[in-house]
Amino acid sequence: MTFFADCEERMNMAFTIALAGNPNCGKTTLFNALTGSSQRVGNWPGVTIDKKVGKIKGTDAELVDLPGIYSMSPYSPEEIVSRNFIVDEKPDAIINIVDATNLQRNLFLSLQLIDMGTPMGIALNMMDQIEESGDKVDVDKLSTLLGVPVVPISAAKKDNIGELVAKVMSVAESKTAPRPMKYDDDIEKVEAAAEEALNGKVPDNNIRFYAFKLIEGDKAVNEAVPGARESILSSIEEMEREYDDSADSIIADSRYGKISEIVKDTFVAAPKDERGTLSDRIDRIVTNRFLGLPIFVAIIALVYFIAMYDGTLGTSPGAWATGTLNDFIGDELIPAVEQWCEDNGVSDVLTGLLCGGILTGVGAVIGFLPQMIVLFICLVILEEIGYMARVAFIMDRIFRHFNLSGKSFIPLLVGTGCGVPGVMACRTIESEADRRITAMTVTFMPCGAKLPVIAAITAALAGAWWVGVVAYFGGIALVIVSGIILKKFKRLAGKPAPFIMELPPYRAPRFVSCARTVLERAWAFVKKAGTIILLTMILIWVLSHFTLSFQFIDPEADMGDSLLAAIGRILAYIFMPLGWGDSWELASATLTGLIAKEDLIGTLAIVLGDPELAEDEVGELLALILPDSGILSFFVFNMYCAPCFAAIGAIHRELGNWKHTAIAVGYQCLLAYFVACLVYVIHGSIVGLNMEWYSYVVAIISAAVLLYVLIVKDPFRQFKDEKEVEA
């Protein structure tokens, strides 16, 4: 007896609780307040949406943070993830967090959650703001009308969190589902018919949720229970005739109708200031028709000058921090380790691998970290105060033309400093499709490490001033072209979300939550640098320090014997149509560009004679072995092909798996290849260069492929199924 009682008690303790709520309602703050430092961050299966799990403080219950959603529709990945979790994983209870300052829209999700038939409690958040504004909420009455316990809290001030936990634990223990919300008799009649049609085919406790979704014509439910909707179609049509509206509108209308009644009975607004709330007044200036753009430019410039800028006006804190760390690694740490190895008789190979391969490689990656943290602090603050949503509001008009959201602007801008934080900044874009496409195109922007390449090429073309300008405009052009192409490639891009976006009220940033977000993002990057980037760095080092017969060499003396040169000789064939495939040196240099783009110049310096050569000297030597057209094509390819390993690692983090990362990098290389070939042939034709026949062939193929994917609506033949479903 005691044994069973023990077991039962232990089972009761290990509850799984889901935390659900709208975006911008303080869900993350509540999650942090409930779980403290016990949280783990992972990914939801199949999508790149963070999944956070933690233990509720003072209990054994596990809290799962569902993505912020407005509804249980089956459209966005966030909604699908949330639905599937509640239906498949059957949590013991749901905490539904509701923003008391925005009751109506928040309760729309609550009414759908009630239908899920899972024990549930509502955390009525932002009660501190309600008190401040003088509004009144009758919490007890709200609880009675909804049939769900409601606990007033303030997540930010950690008010009443203990009571919330106690209430939710008792709801979970009682295992009682909320009382269903009753709608008009006509609707309930159809609902009953739907339940009958679904009986035994869906989980019993979720049946009311499924029934309403079936009536609404929910795609996912239709597919899960084929034929069910047809069997009740006549009663649905009868209802539609009666209400003179479509079924999904009728359900949404009656839900919101119910909510209006409830809010009228429980919420009393205090008389409002004629000038509107503080947030209204800020917004009137910040997104003003005339002031909006100048303010936007000023804020972006400020972020850039704090995090990225390094030039004639001085050095920004971000650039300084990264410069200092890089200097420390390069000038202090590595020489110290080298010295230690020498003193302790470590072999040359091992010392070289440790210092030249591992420390230099990972140092190049970790070196970005301080700058990334400075940048993330700026971005997270902009997000917290609510300005990021306004960035999308202001820039949407421009970016939608190439199928990106206004929020893509910031990653692209950051990408001109460094691609790695640029790609990581994509996290602030909610729409998965926009986020993925932006992450795949950020590295087309010329980053800081490409500047030495630009300098060398400028020298190679006898000081042509326009090289830098072309690099930037070319990058922008490729981002635009890619936006158009990649949106057509649905499997990679995901589904575009309609631009209907909440503009949350402006709020003061909170230090703790900003710091936590910054650390989370930085840590995610460090983990990446510690694993995959390290491995690739070691590989490149081995390739350049060993011969085919696996003898250790000094690449500064005998680069031509290395494995890297051997691979370069094979790769060179690929680059023949681009006009620079005759020398393995250029192909090998392109390979080392994967470590960091400036290494490309370092390798060229070594293979062209002297490791101490400056960029412009390298460029002048390059001009001796290549015609101008070949130099240009070499430049274009290296500007826009696969970025460095650090950036590829960041892209992998945003895309979520290696298959998509490989496709993304392959796409970048292919696009760079096509464009480089076109540049070579067009420039060569203009200056009358004698080119091989295969250059023309590849150029014609490139032009044809590019035009085809740009112009044809569905080049990848993947829309057919969807049209059928819609019809």
Place this chain on the structure above:
Amino acid sequence: MTLDRRCLLTGEIMSTLKDAATGSTVVVKKITGGGEIKRHIMDMGITKGVEIYVRKVAPLGDPVEITVRGYELSLRKEYAELIEVE
């Protein structure tokens, strides 16, 4: 074209949220279209009979910002066109 025809058929002028002037308050009559976009519009609280206040237009002329059910929402004009108002 379609608007003209609808006017002829019903004998009244249909207007959409897209045509509503900044600073005006309108009442939603119907949401046209279907599928995901209609669903998303309704999820955000734009349903029959609700009042919408047109706050402003973005600096570049699109999207628009509205107040609905006590909060701020922005949507592109192409979607505002799906919302019939009076």
